[in-house]
Amino acid sequence: MTLFSTLLKQLSIKDFFDMGIVAFMIYQVLKIVKGTRAIQVLLGMVFLAILYFLGINYNLYTVNWILEHFFDYIFIIFIVIFQDQLRAALATVGTGRKMFNFFDRSPVNYDLEEVIKSVTALSKERTGALIVVERKNGLQNYIDTGTVLDAQVHSDLIYSIFQTISPLHDGAIILRAGKILAAGCFLPLSKNIEIDRHFGTRHRAALGISEVSDAIVIIVSEETGKIKLCYNGEFLYCHNENELRVLLKKAWSGKRLDSQTHLTGQGV
Numbered sequence: 001m002t003l004f005s006t007l008l009k010q011l012s013i014k015d016f017f018d019m020g021i022v023a024f025m026i027y028q029v030l031k032i033v034k035g036t037r038a039i040q041v042l043l044g045m046v047f048l049a050i051l052y053f054l055g056i057n058y059n060l061y062t063v064n065w066i067l068e069h070f071f072d073y074i075f076i077i078f079i080v081i082f083q084d085q086l087r088a089a090l091a092t093v094g095t096g097r098k099m100f101n102f103f104d105r106s107p108v109n110y111d112l113e114e115v116i117k118s119v120t121a122l123s124k125e126r127t128g129a130l131i132v133v134e135r136k137n138g139l140q141n142y143i144d145t146g147t148v149l150d151a152q153v154h155s156d157l158i159y160s161i162f163q164t165i166s167p168l169h170d171g172a173i174i175l176r177a178g179k180i181l182a183a184g185c186f187l188p189l190s191k192n193i194e195i196d197r198h199f200g201t202r203h204r205a206a207l208g209i210s211e212v213s214d215a216i217v218i219i220v221s222e223e224t225g226k227i228k229l230c231y232n233g234e235f236l237y238c239h240n241e242n243e244l245r246v247l248l249k250k251a252w253s254g255k256r257l258d259s260q261t262h263l264t265g266q267g268v
Helices: 002-010 013-033 038-057 061-072 074-081 083-091 112-124 155-161 201-212 241-252
Strands: 129-133 147-152 172-176 179-185 216-220 227-231 234-238
Touching: 038 061, 061 074, 074 083, 112 129, 112 155, 112 216, 112 227, 112 241, 129 201, 155 179, 201 216, 201 227, 201 234, 216 241, 227 241, 234 241
Parallel strands: 129 172
Antiparallel strands: 129 216, 147 179, 172 179, 216 227, 227 234
């Protein structure tokens, strides 16, 4: 107890503030890697740290030499390994809360019913579709890869874009503030090697854009006609029009989606 009291006397408010910032940063890193393969990499690094500690205590000179050089560049290695996670984290800085209102884009209440109507029609005809709804993280770099439309959101327009005879049916359409900004856009493919092997390019692209942004993605399977929502790196089934409406509104408002609707990897 004396040691603890002595330690408290030597610590100032600045030290507690410093430790609080570090603890918050570690917590955010753990939130980012939770549920991804990155957590396995972190566990591997912890194993190397334990090995390094044992090497020092038991004079394992070769192991110590290798690990000393490894940990000399630990920050560079960390950035290279977790570049995707760091990019996603930096993209969300200032958008998760109201503390940076100047950069915050308020949700626009445009008519999602037009989207739902077109998706339902495409699903019945088993016509593949990929629709990205931009939220707070800007998607301009992906918009630039497609054909600029800057048209009002309308179910007939969305429906016609994804018809196989349309020159823009390949790729995704990106929506922002009640407008279809571009069609035929190329999205980043997910690097998640654990994704179901039955998923094609459309699903991998949907997962990829949701991993690097807070966008909401709607997918219509060309093979089965099933509708899926991709949000925050997860797929969710939409068994009917009403369920799609509920999930869209929840995702748009930033609410936590029901984990019971997550895909099990069956019936793609």
